Amino acid sequence: MPSEPVVPRPAATVLLVRDAPAAPPGRTPLQVFLQRRVPEMAFASSMTVFPGGGVAAADRAALPSWAGPDPSWWAERLGCDADLAGAFVQAAVRETFEECGVLLAAPELPADVERYRADLVARQRTLAEMLTETGLVLRADLLRPWARWVTPPAVPRRYDTVFFVALVPEGQEADAHTTEAVEATWWHPSEALEHWQRGEIELMAPTVRTLQEIAEHPDSASVLAAADDRVVQPVTPVVRRDGEKVVVVLPGDPDFAIDIERIAPGGSA
Template sequence: MPSAPVVPRPAATVLLVRDHPRPRRGRSPLQVFLQRRVAGMPFAGGMTVFPGGGVDASDRPDPDRWAGPEPRWWAERFGVDTDLAGALVHAAVRETFEECGVLLAGPGTPAGLQRYRAEVVARRRTFAEVLAATGLVLRADLLHPWARWITPRDSPRRYDTAFFVALVPDGQEADAHTTEAVEALWWHPDEALERWEEDEMQLMAPTARTLQEIAGLGGSAAVLAAAAERTIRPITPTVRREGSRLVAVLPDETEVPAAGFRGRPA
């Protein structure tokens, strides 16, 4: 008798986007921040992903430290309950701060930002405590909903992940100062897809599909405009073998390589 599927853990991931001021000929200005995860990690080891991670117990937003659309609005967009929606937004902002140093909060940028970041990463202080200590509010208005992906049912480790889009705030820079990644760079979406097609980059199905969706949009303003028009429904791929290939099949029958499989189906 087959075992019951693992219950997916809530998670959040953020497509950080920007426009390169001097894109190379043939490239649109749009860039997205991608991290190559440490190979030995239990989930998505060696994969190139957007910043993000699981919701944790500290992701309980304070209404007094919140600016922008309220959790109820996010709940309607992602199809989840209000408490979870607030936690997803909080996790998205926290993980973005932890993993690449971009703070989606305001007003302004406090002194000693890296010290606060180190304390949050080390769990010496919660992100909510940092907001309170610095007088900042979480800027939910800087996030835009994009998609919701659920790991296939037969996976031993599963996540129900809300995908957000955010423009890097003026004056801030994303970095690679995280122990979870061996590399973190800005990529033109079509360039990352080319590397994937050439087997020089490993992408999970949600990452590959998302890059395909934004590759033709040209600039960050177009991505944010597209986010406002999207209808978000949970996407749970099924994984099947086609000859020697493992492919993730999406609800619209699109096929992309399953996580851990290098190369695209012909």
């Protein structure tokens, strides 16, 4: 008798966007920050991804300060309860800070902000504790909901991931100072897709689709405006056999079908 599918773990990922200081010929100004994960990762090893990770228990804690739409607003946009919606937002802010040093908070970041980043990574402090100690305010208003993706039922390690969009705050820089990635840099969305098409980087189906979507926009302002109008509904890719190939397809989109060997080494989607 087949076993029951694994319950997806809540997770959050953030499309950090900016306008390139000088876009090369043939490229729009829009850029997005991508990381290539280390081969040792249990999930999406060696994949090129947006910053993000699983919701931690501490992400459900009440925060001392919160600016912008409250959890009930996010719950309505994301189609979940307020407790989970608030945890999605907290995880998005925490993971973005841990993985690339961008902190969606105000006012001015303290001089020793990297010490707090190291403590969060080591789980020696929680986001709530950091905000309390520094007097910072979480800026939920800097995030926009973009999509919600659920790993297919046949996959043993599953996630229910909310994709957010955020403009890098003025005066902050995204970096590659994380042990979870071997490299991280800014990409023009069309450029990343071209490298994927040539087999030079590996992307999961949600990353491919998201890059295709944002590549339609010329700059960060256009992406943020588009996010405000999006209806976020869970999307679960389907893994099926197509002749001798196993492909990943999207419900309602017959034109999206990717050979699984192109996106997931070892056949894990």
